[in-house]
């Protein structure tokens with residue numbers, strides 16, 4: 458303790474949450490809206506064949522779909538597809554039966570109360586799509602900023618974007634050893650490892666605990682229903 462008796466405030470940690478399969482399931486609203494948008498925008502669903510949605514970014518999907526349709530993935534074409542998707546999602550998000558995943562609210566509440574925790578998003582969703590989904594499920598307000606598909610079409614490029622936004626917001630340099638990337642797919646794990654952050658995998662999406670384990674995340678949970686256990690692992694109290 459310093460001589461003036463004031464303990465230094467603990468160094469902040471940055472928690473970067475994925476959305477689909479991690480915070481919520483949209484009951485298929487996201488994927489169905491994307492498929493419908495492709496059909497509406499391109500007049501065919503053929504370019505969707507073999508595309509893996511899980512952990513991909515919306516801009517990555519748009520590029521893949523346009524290329525598969527034999528079209529240049531120009532900025533205009535990508536934005537056109539995105540606008541179509543967002544209009545459909547704004548309607549479908551209310552019509553599909555999705556839900557918050559187990560333990561999310563208690564976990565977010567506990568982290569939000571901690572002076573050493575910063576909550577943000579790292580997601581393959583477009584920012585506008587993320588806002589639609591998380592507002593509908595009542596958790597958008599927990600996150601002050603994020604890195605989105607608008608920032609880059611490769612998920613692995615989004616970690617440094619999130620870290621630099623955190624610096625802008627908090628005036629603090631978050632080194633990778635104080636950043637946690639939290640998600641439900643191997644792509645989330647890969648994305649965290651790509652910039653040296655801790656990786657936290659949760660088997661509430663399409664991947665089993667065993668599948669996620671084979672990608673060697675630093676932490677692995679069946680779900681987040683035991684908030685105390687999750688916090689003890691990823692947010693241990695600091696001196």
Ligand SMILES: [Mg+2]
Pocket residue numbers: 475476477478479511512640641642662
């Ligand atoms: Mg996900």
